[in-house]
Amino acid sequence: MYILRGQAEGVLEVVAKHGLARLCYACGICVGDCPAARFSDDFNPRQIFLKVSLGVADGLVEADSPIWKCTTCYTCAERCPAGVKPVEVIIALRNISYAKGSAPPQVEQVRQAIASRGIVSGLTDTILKRRKQMGLPDIDEKLGQIVRGIIGGNQHEEL
Amino acid sequence: METSTRNYKFFPGCLARVKLPHIEKSVRVVLDALGIGLNDEPRFTCCPDPVVFRSASRHDWLRIAAHNLARNGCETILTLCPGCASSLAEAAMVLREEAEGREVLAELRQDNHEPGIPGVLHFLKVLTEEDVLSRLKGLVRRDLGSFKVAAHYGCHLLKPSVAVAFDDPEQPTSLERIIHAVGAQVVDYQDKLLCCGRPAIDEQTSQSIAEHKLNCLKEAGCDLLVVACPFCFEQFDLGQVVIGRKKGLTYGLPVLYVTQLVGLAMDMDKPALGLGFHRVRPDKILEL
Known part of the structure; x- marks a missing residue:
């Protein structure tokens, strides 16, 4: 069993507190109608929240963790009778995974895109032309600068 | 045309702006026809994305969202995309209710912003208000009675309900x-x-879910699918081509943004509604 210790243990404490995972009594309502649980083999939200509430991150923050299968659809969040914030728990685990360098590459790609251009995807000349033809407003070229002014550079945030 | 009684700050988001401008076009022309005024704010950045970007850092997500909210004074923000609406509405809740949110607001004050936390709505909320809906009915010029239309709501349009309401x-x-x-x-x-x-x-996981939904829609025998989210739009419009190619089948299900359906009923021009840019063209079925 892999138990997070030291600094990481403190982070997991925050995850549990933030997402209120401690309130979980493992009723399993989060599993019913969970798209990721239904359409993949190894995503079990009940197991994830139970582990987090026990302070165990076994397999949750390493590369290939099932946490990346969550669609953040919030169905579990709507139905949880205990008041856990399940999506917050998943996001917090993903933040730890990202800081460890274990997140899927597209997380860093999207982060870089937003930090450099201020928007998610790159504009192509075709789209720029189409926007003009459609009479849609120009997109400000300084959006990236605005974002960098807020979060500073392109660096990972240290946990 | 009645005089416009409503004005909102328009938040077009990323995906429609940079990949699906035909969706943005249809939202603008239809809301305009319904007397809903949209004011543009050229300095709005990505909301930011509540899924992938927030997975890197919740704290940075909150700070960028706070800037987009605060930039705006207190004029209600109307979004094109449910992802933006739920991201901004959730961030607004954190700013109001959590210690971390109050710290971010204090940071903004130091930067000489007077941070307001405006209301955030997806445009469908305004479109379905009684007076707007009855105005819409009065503008219907084309008989769409022969079309069987299925609705896909997606998630962030409705959830988390505590934030998007x-x-x-x-x-x-x-x-x-x-x-x-x-x-x-x-x-x-x-x-x-x-x-x-x-x-x-x-x-x-993403493709398995989309494939299942497409199969359910095929089974139900609909002519058109209507969505209110650019991500859902792309998942089904482009997605059915990608999945179909893998599986050796053709779904042939045109996907319309809800404003494109409304615009068609109002008998608006095909170019005005951006109807030439779908991967699965609705032209034939709609006899355009």
Whole structure:
């Protein structure tokens, strides 16, 4: 069993507190109608929240963790009778995974895109032309600068 | 045309702006025809993305969202995309209710912003208000009565309900109300409220969900699918081509943004509604 210790243990404490995972009594309502649980083999939200509430991150923050299968659809969040914030728990685990360098590459790609251009995807000349033809407003070229002014550079945030 | 009684700050988001401008075009022309005024704010950045970007850093997500909210004074923000609406509305809740949010607001004050926390709405909320809906019905010029239309709600339009406060997350009716208002037939189908799958960062999961939904829609026998989210749009429009190619089949199900359906009922021009840019063209079925 892999138990997070030291600094990481403190982070997991925050995850549990933030997402209120401690309130979980493992009723399993989060599993019913969970798209990721239904359409993949190894995503079990009940197991994830139970582990987090026990302070165990076994397999949750390493590369290939099932946490990346969550669609953040919030169905579990709507139905949880205990008041856990399940999506917050998943996001917090993903933040730890990202800081460890274990997140899927597209997380860093999207982060870089937003930090450099201020928007998610790159504009192509075709789209720029189409926007003009459609009479849609120009997109400000300084959006990236605005974002960098807020979060500073392109660096990972240290946990 | 009645004089406009409503004005909002328009938040077009990323995906429609940079990949699907035809969706942005249809939202602008239809809201304009309904007397809903949109003011642009050129300095709005990505909301930011509540799924992938927030997975890197919740704190940075909150700070960028706070800037987009604060930039705006207190004029209500109207979004094109449910992802932006739920991201900004959730961030607004954190800013109001959590210690971390209050710290971010204090940071903004130091930067000489006077941070306001405006209301945030997805445009469908305004479109389904009684007076707007009746105005819409009065503008219907084309008979769409022969079309069987299915609705896909997606997730962030309705959830988390504590933040977005729109419709009923378990039994929503707003898209069906629009389909009825334009005179088309509503088609129900299995797993209507299931996610489109797009936000799963794991591609296999994402495609399996989309494929299942497409199969349910095919089974139900609808002519058109209506969505109110650019990500759901892309997942089903482009997605059915990608999945179909893998599986050796053709779904042939045109996907319309809800404003494109409304615009068609108002008999608006095909170019005005951006109807030439779908992967699965609706032209033939709609006899355009």
